[in-house]
Amino acid sequence: xxxxxxxxxxxxxxxxxxxxxxxxxxxxxxxxxxxxxxxxxxxxxxxxxxxxxxxxxxxxxxxxxxxxxxxxxxxxxxxxxxxxxxxxxxxxxxxxxxxxxxxxxxxxxxxxxxxxxxxxxxxxxxxxxxxxxxxxxxxxxxxxxxxxxxxxxxxxxxxxxxxxxxxxxxxxxxxxxxxxxxxxxxxxxxxxxxxxxxxxxxxxxxxxxxxxxxxxxxxxxxxxxxxxxxxxxxxxxxxxxxxxxxxxxxxxxxxxxxxxxxxxxxxxxxxxxxxxxxxxxxxxxxxxxxxxxxxxxxxxxxxxxxxxxxxxxxxxxxxxxxxxxxxxxxxxxxxxxxxxxxxxxxxxxxxxxxxxxxxxxxxxxxxxxxxxxxxxxxxxxxxxxxxxxxxxxxxxxxxxxxxx
Amino acid sequence: xxxxxxxxxxxxxxxxxxxxxxxxxxxxxxxxxxxxxxxxxxxxxxxxxxxxxxxxxxxxxxxxxxxxxxxxxxxxxxxxxxxxxxxxxxxxxxxxxxxxxxxxxxxxxxxxxxxxxxxxxxxxxxxxxxxxxxxxxxxxxxxxxxxxxxxxxxxxxxxxxxxxxxxxxxxxxxxxxxxxxxxxxxxxxxxxxxxxxxxxxxxxxxxxxxxxxxxxxxxxxxxxxxxxxxxxxxxxxxxxxxxxxxxxxxxxxxxxxxxxxxxxxxxxxxxxxxxxxxxxxxxxxxxxxxxxxxxxxxxxxxxxxxxxxxxxxxxxxxxxxxxxxxxxxxxxxxxxxxxxxxxxxxxxxxxxxxxxxxxxxxxxxxxxxxxxxxxxxxxxxxxxxxxxxxxxxxxxxxxxxxxx
Numbered sequence: 164x165x166x167x168x169x170x171x172x173x174x175x176x177x178x179x180x181x182x183x184x185x186x187x188x189x190x191x192x193x194x195x196x197x198x199x200x201x202x203x204x205x206x207x208x209x210x211x212x213x214x215x216x217x218x219x220x221x222x223x224x225x226x227x228x229x230x231x232x233x234x235x236x237x238x239x240x241x242x243x244x245x246x247x248x249x250x251x252x253x254x255x256x257x258x259x260x261x262x263x264x265x266x267x268x269x270x271x272x273x274x275x276x277x278x279x280x281x282x283x284x285x286x287x288x289x290x291x292x293x294x295x296x297x298x299x300x301x302x303x304x305x306x307x308x309x310x311x312x313x314x315x316x317x318x319x320x321x322x323x324x325x326x327x328x329x330x331x332x333x334x335x336x337x338x339x340x341x342x343x344x345x346x347x348x349x350x351x352x353x354x355x356x357x358x359x360x361x362x363x364x365x366x367x368x369x370x371x372x373x374x375x376x377x378x379x380x381x382x383x384x385x386x387x388x389x390x391x392x393x394x395x396x397x398x399x400x401x402x403x404x405x406x407x408x409x410x411x412x413x414x415x416x417x418x419x420x421x422x423x424x425x426x427x428x429x430x431x432x433x434x435x436x437x438x439x440x441x442x443x444x445x446x447x448x449x450x451x452x453x454x455x456x457x458x459x460x461x462x463x464x465x466x467x468x469x470x471x472x473x474x475x476x477x478x479x480x481x482x483x484x485x486x487x488x489x490x491x492x493x494x495x496x497x498x499x500x501x502x503x504x505x506x507x508x509x510x511x512x513x514x515x516x517x518x519x520x521x522x523x524x525x526x527x528x529x530x531x532x533x534x535x536x537x538x539x540x541x542x543x544x545x546x547x548x549x550x551x552x553x554x555x556x557x558x559x560x561x562x563x564x565x566x567x
Numbered sequence: 568x569x570x571x572x573x574x575x576x577x578x579x580x581x582x583x584x585x586x587x588x589x590x591x592x593x594x595x596x597x598x599x600x601x602x603x604x605x606x607x608x609x610x611x612x613x614x615x616x617x618x619x620x621x622x623x624x625x626x627x628x629x630x631x632x633x634x635x636x637x638x639x640x641x642x643x644x645x646x647x648x649x650x651x652x653x654x655x656x657x658x659x660x661x662x663x664x665x666x667x668x669x670x671x672x673x674x675x676x677x678x679x680x681x682x683x684x685x686x687x688x689x690x691x692x693x694x695x696x697x698x699x700x701x702x703x704x705x706x707x708x709x710x711x712x713x714x715x716x717x718x719x720x721x722x723x724x725x726x727x728x729x730x731x732x733x734x735x736x737x738x739x740x741x742x743x744x745x746x747x748x749x750x751x752x753x754x755x756x757x758x759x760x761x762x763x764x765x766x767x768x769x770x771x772x773x774x775x776x777x778x779x780x781x782x783x784x785x786x787x788x789x790x791x792x793x794x795x796x797x798x799x800x801x802x803x804x805x806x807x808x809x810x811x812x813x814x815x816x817x818x819x820x821x822x823x824x825x826x827x828x829x830x831x832x833x834x835x836x837x838x839x840x841x842x843x844x845x846x847x848x849x850x851x852x853x854x855x856x857x858x859x860x861x862x863x864x865x866x867x868x869x870x871x872x873x874x875x876x877x878x879x880x881x882x883x884x885x886x887x888x889x890x891x892x893x894x895x896x897x898x899x900x901x902x903x904x905x906x907x908x909x910x911x912x913x914x915x916x917x918x919x920x921x922x923x924x925x926x927x928x929x930x931x932x933x934x935x936x937x938x939x940x941x942x943x944x945x946x947x948x949x950x951x952x953x954x955x956x957x958x959x960x961x962x963x964x965x966x967x968x969x970x971x
Contacts, residue, residue, distance in 0.1 A: 178622045212642075218582045220649040227652070230660050231645035234638035238616075241635035245624040248631070256634050260664045261709050282709065305665050305686065 164329040165287075166191055169201040169297065169319035173336045174393035175239045176206030184334065184393055185246035188292055192252050197287050199326065200294040201319040202243055204235025225270035226306060229299075233259070233307045236296035236315075243294050254292040257282065259299040259307065264318065266300035266308050272448055273300055273308035275317060278325045287326075295322065313374020320377045324384035331386050333373060334393035339400030340365065340372055342563035343416040348555050350564035354400050354414060361414045362388075362402045364506040364540040378402065412516065413507035413561045418554050420501045420547055422452065423475050424533065427482065428465040429492025437466060440489050447481055449474050453502075453535050453542065463492070467533065469544070472498065500532055501550035504542040505557060517541050523560040529553050568733040569691075570595055573605040573701065573723035577740045578797035579643045580610030588738065588797055589650035592696055596656050601691050603730065604698040605723040606647055608639025629674035630710060633703075637663070637711045640700035640719075648698050658696040661686065663703040663711065668722065670704035670712050676852055677704055677712035679721060682729045691730075699726065717778020724781045728788035735790050737777060738797035743804030744769065744776055746967035747820040752959050754968035758804050758818060765818045766792075766806045768910040768944040782806065816920065817911035817965045822958050824905045824951055826856065827879050828937065831886065832869040833896025841870060844893050851885055853878050857906075857939050857946065867896070871937065873948070876902065904936055905954035908946040909961060921945050927964040933957050 168191070170184050191198050204212075212231050216223050240256035247254035263279025286293045297315025302308045310317050316333055323331035340362065343351040357365075359382035363375055372390055381388045381402065391399025430436045437456065444451055452469040470478055475498065482494055510516050520541055524531060529552070533544040545553050558564060572595070574588050595602050608616075616635050620627050644660035651658035667683025690697045701719025706712045714721050720737055727735035744766065747755040761769075763786035767779055776794055785792045785806065795803025834840045841860065848855055856873040874882055879902065886898055914920050924945055928935060933956070937948040949957050962968060 181623065215642075216646065216649060219585065219646050220653050223649040224652055227645045227648045227660060230648075230662075231642060234641050237638050237641075238619075238635060241631045242620065242623050244631045244634075245620060245627040248628055249624050256631060258634075 165197040165199070165326055167199045167201065167319050167323040167326070167328045167331040168334060169315055169332065170203065170334045170393055171315065171336065172203040172206050172209070174334050175202055175243065180393075181239075181243055181246050185243055185250065185252075187393075189247060189250045189252045192292050197290075198292045199283065199287075199322055199328070200240075200243065200292060201297045201315055201322065202236055202239045202294060203297050203315040204232075205239045205242075208235040208238065229270045229307045229309045232309055233296070233299045236298055240294045240296050244292075247292055247294075252292055253290060254294060255286050256294045256296075257286075258296045259301050262293075262295045264295075264300040264321075266302060266310065268302035268304060268306065268308060269448070270306075270308055272311040273302065275300055275310065275321050278321060280325055283322075283326070313377055316374050316377035317380065320380045320384075320386055320388070323386045324380065328386065330389055331381065332389045332391060332399075333377075334391060335372065336392065336394065337372060337390075338392045338395070338397045339390050340402070340415070342414065343554055343558050344418060347418055347551050348416065348558045350555070350558055352564050352566075355398075356401045356403070357414055358508050359402060359404060360539055361506050361508050364504065364537065365415050365417050373402075412509040413505050413563065415506050416554050416558050416561075416563065417504045417506060418501060418550055419504075420550065421472050422469045422500060422502050422544070423472055423496060423498045424467055424469050424500050424544060425475075425478060425482075426465055426467040426495045427489070427491045427493075428495065429463045430466060431490050432462050432464045436464070436490065440466060443481060443485055443489060444478065447477065449478055449481075453533070453544075455533060455535060469500075469502070469533075497532075499547045500544045501547040502542055502544055503550055503553050503557065504540055505561065506540045508539050510539050510541070519560065520557060523557055524553060527552060527556045569601040569603070569730055571603045571605065571723050571727040571730070571732045571735040572738060573719055573736065574607065574738045574797055575719065575740065576607040576610050576613070578738050579606055579647065584797075585643075585647055585650050589647055589654065589656075591797075593651060593654045593656045596696055601694075602696045603687065603691075603726055603732070604644075604647065604696060605701040605719055605726065606640055606643045606698060607701050607719040608636075609643045609646075612639040612642065633674045633711045633713045636713055637700070637703045640702055644698045644700050648696075651696055651698075656696055657694060658698060659690050660698045660700075661690075662700045663705050666697075666699045668699075668704040668725075670706060670714065672706035672708060672710065672712060673852070674710075674712055676715040677706065679704055679714065679725050682725060684729055687726075687730070717781055720778050720781035721784065724784045724788075724790055724792070727790045728784065732790065734793055735785065736793045736795060736803075737781075738795060739776065740796065740798065741776060741794075742796045742799070742801045743794050744806070744819070746818065747958055747962050748822060751822055751955050752820065752962045754959070754962055756968050756970075757801075759802075760805045760807070761818055762912050763806060763808060764943055765910050765912050768908065768941065769819050769821050777806075816913040817909050817967060819910050820958050820962050820965075820967065821908045821910060822905060822954055823908075824954065825876050826873045826904060826906050826948070827876055827900055827902045828871055828873050828904050828948065829879075829882060829886075830869060830871040830899045831893070831895045831897075832899065833867045834870060835894050836866050836868045840868070840894065844870060847885060847889055847893060848882065851881065853882055853885075857937070857948075859937060859939060873904075873906070873937075901936075903951045904948045905951040906946055906948055907954055907957050907961065908944055909965065910944045912943050914943050914945070923964065924961060927960055928957060931956060931960045 244254040244256040265277040266273035297318040341351040345351040388402035454468045648658040648660040669681040670677035701722040745755040749755040767782045792806035858872045935947045
């Protein structure tokens with residue numbers, strides 16, 4: 164079997180953690196498996212590098228930031244390889260140039276385009292554990308580019324796809340995927356299995372275990388994902404297409420407290436006004452999450468959308484600078500909202516789920532600020548101060564804490 | 568003009584030092600020059616990385632050590648580029664993959680073989696300051712290899728050679744090349760100019776300012792070297808072929824306290840015995856410095872040679888393991904010796920220099936343990952405890968502290 168094993172920053176944060184994870188890889192190797200390891204930078208390394216850059220330049224070019232950041236994974240892969248050497252397991256670390264990881268040239272937020280498999284194939288054929296730097300790739304100009312949030316997961320899934328790995332294990336600091344964030348909902352229960360789509364909605368909506376890009380890629384290539392803890396031997400959650408859980412009504416409640424709502428009101432009620440607004444944001448690499456549009460009068464319409472907290476200032480500045488192009492009357496924003504979503508593949512064949520959710524919130528006296536839905540998800544925005552209470556109530560109402 | 572400017576570890580040790588050096592490069596750029604900057608890792612970074620590796624593995628593979636070490640220069644080049652950005656000077660950092668630095672595949676001690684000039688040429692043509700990671704290159708297997716001691720100087724001189732730079736400035740923590748190490752000989756005087764050969768002998772013999780590999784390369788390609796301090800604006804020492812100082816009898820006294828003498832006695836007096844001995848050492852990348860051989864009897868000969876302190880244990884172990892192959896009766900070694908050399912291009916046309924040196928040491932009551940000479944150099948080994956006194960006496964005897 165070929166196994167891809169990804170370890171995040173907390174999993175390789177220090178010498179002891181590195182040895183613990185290397186030991187697990189050594190066991191797989193000794194059991195005859197081929198092993199590709201994908202690593203993030205150690206613990207706080209990325210934060211330290213950012214802080215170091217900040218002492219030099221308050222807003223350094225993204226090109227040089229990527230050049231700086233990529234050292235983080237190179238350090239962890241070299242040290243991990245040395246740890247395997249102490250266990251007499253042949254190993255080799257490869258950075259993005261060596262592993263042939265190619266991507267689009269968007270610094271700080273690149274997308275993988277192609278993987279040259281030759282080098283890794285060669286090292287696997289020599290029966291080495293191959294340790295690849297996550298999060299980084301090389302652009303067509305031969306520059307380092309980083310893959311943005313969840314980048315190391317993406318690296319792992321992409322390698323699992325091109326090498327037809329039997330499984331891709333995402334080792335993190337939680338035991339698996341839960342019906343809700345246990346820090347918010349104490350009654351949350353670990354799921355044994357979950358479908359890609361459910362995972363995708365949970366990831367997108369802030370469950371925080373896996374980034375949506377890696378789940379999308381896993382779905383596209385049918386990669387069996389295993390989300391588990393690198394701190395213990397608990398079995399984790401399997402993410403795959405044909406889940407035993409598929410018929411479950413609701414598989415989880417997700418909360419995202421890192422969302423701000425912006426309303427652009429009094430836009431001209433004519434074709435192209437949404438295009439001009441969201442093209443502007445896309446050109447500045449702002450990720451827009453939910454979008455709701457309503458026509459408020461014969462000649463005007465309002466558009467509301469949510470963005471991450473950290474993008475708020477940039478978005479407001481962009482909108483003010485481009486008032487004429489976008490053509491609107493007013494901007495309003497609310498930073499004291501949070502998103503709550505319920506996700507479940509069974510939802511699409513079961514009417515009344517939405518009504519049950521709204522009733523539950525009504526019983527708690529919680530007002531709903533915005534609603535959007537997909538086939539397997541219902542999202543509401545509520546006051547940030549009420550979202551924890553809301554999540555616990557919904558979790559209980561849908562019996563998510565009970566074995567199903 | 569195209570200028571290559573190399574800054575060592577102490578020159579980029581912290582934020583303030585980086586800004587100071589970047590400011591100098593910005594000035595050159597604004598004066599219309601093309602500038603290639605070559606950097607070492609910041610201050611103690613290399614030591615920190617080695618220490619980190621040691622916590623994982625007492626003797627990690629050199630391949631993984633090189634993978635780890637190369638992050639040092641990548642960090643300093645990225646930060647240096649950001650510092651130039653704050654001065655509105657367009658700049659770009661390039662690692663060995665990007666700068667096309669190719670080398671033989673000897674981890675930890677590689678030799679540059681070829682430089683792909685395309686990328687750097689392109690960036691220069693866009694009027695950017697190009698900042699290249701020193702000390703590192705890429706092997707034919709696409710692995711990182713480091714260039715060993717003085718590696719960043721070598722990178723700088725090699726770039727100056729392939730790009731036909733008008734000068735190659737080696738910025739270090741001393742003001743230039745002195746007639747002797749000022750810490751040992753207080754009367755030492757800075758030289759305005761020196762020839763490659765003199766510099767080469769001074770470097771080889773432990774003057775410590777420039778590594779011999781970079782001087783050899785500068786001589787081969789006729790690169791004008793400038794050795795100066797990155798901490799002030801003192802003019803430094805120019806190293807080039809046609810030196811005004813060429814006729815000076817002696818240009819400097821060099822002391823090397825980091826030398827051990829090994830004597831292998833009772834080797835068979837037959838062809839090939841030296842070959843077997845030094846092949847063995849070369850195969851293990853031991854740098855041998857001075858060699859003296861004497862025939863002690865009809866059937867045996869003794870060979871003495873000097874090595875660096877840190878290689879002693881390895882060399883003794885090698886000789887003991889290979890006693891049969893090398894075929895000798897006994898090994899002796901002395902770690903309490905130091906080398907003292909006088910160097911000067913004028914020496915070859917001036918008899919009596921050696922006699923003057925020996926007389927001076929005799930007057931000081933200092934015994935000579937070993938003598939070797941070249942056309943422009945005389946080296947003696949004396950007791951380590953006496954070498955400072957010897958150097959000061961010789962410096963005074965040859966009037967090196969006086970303007971010439």
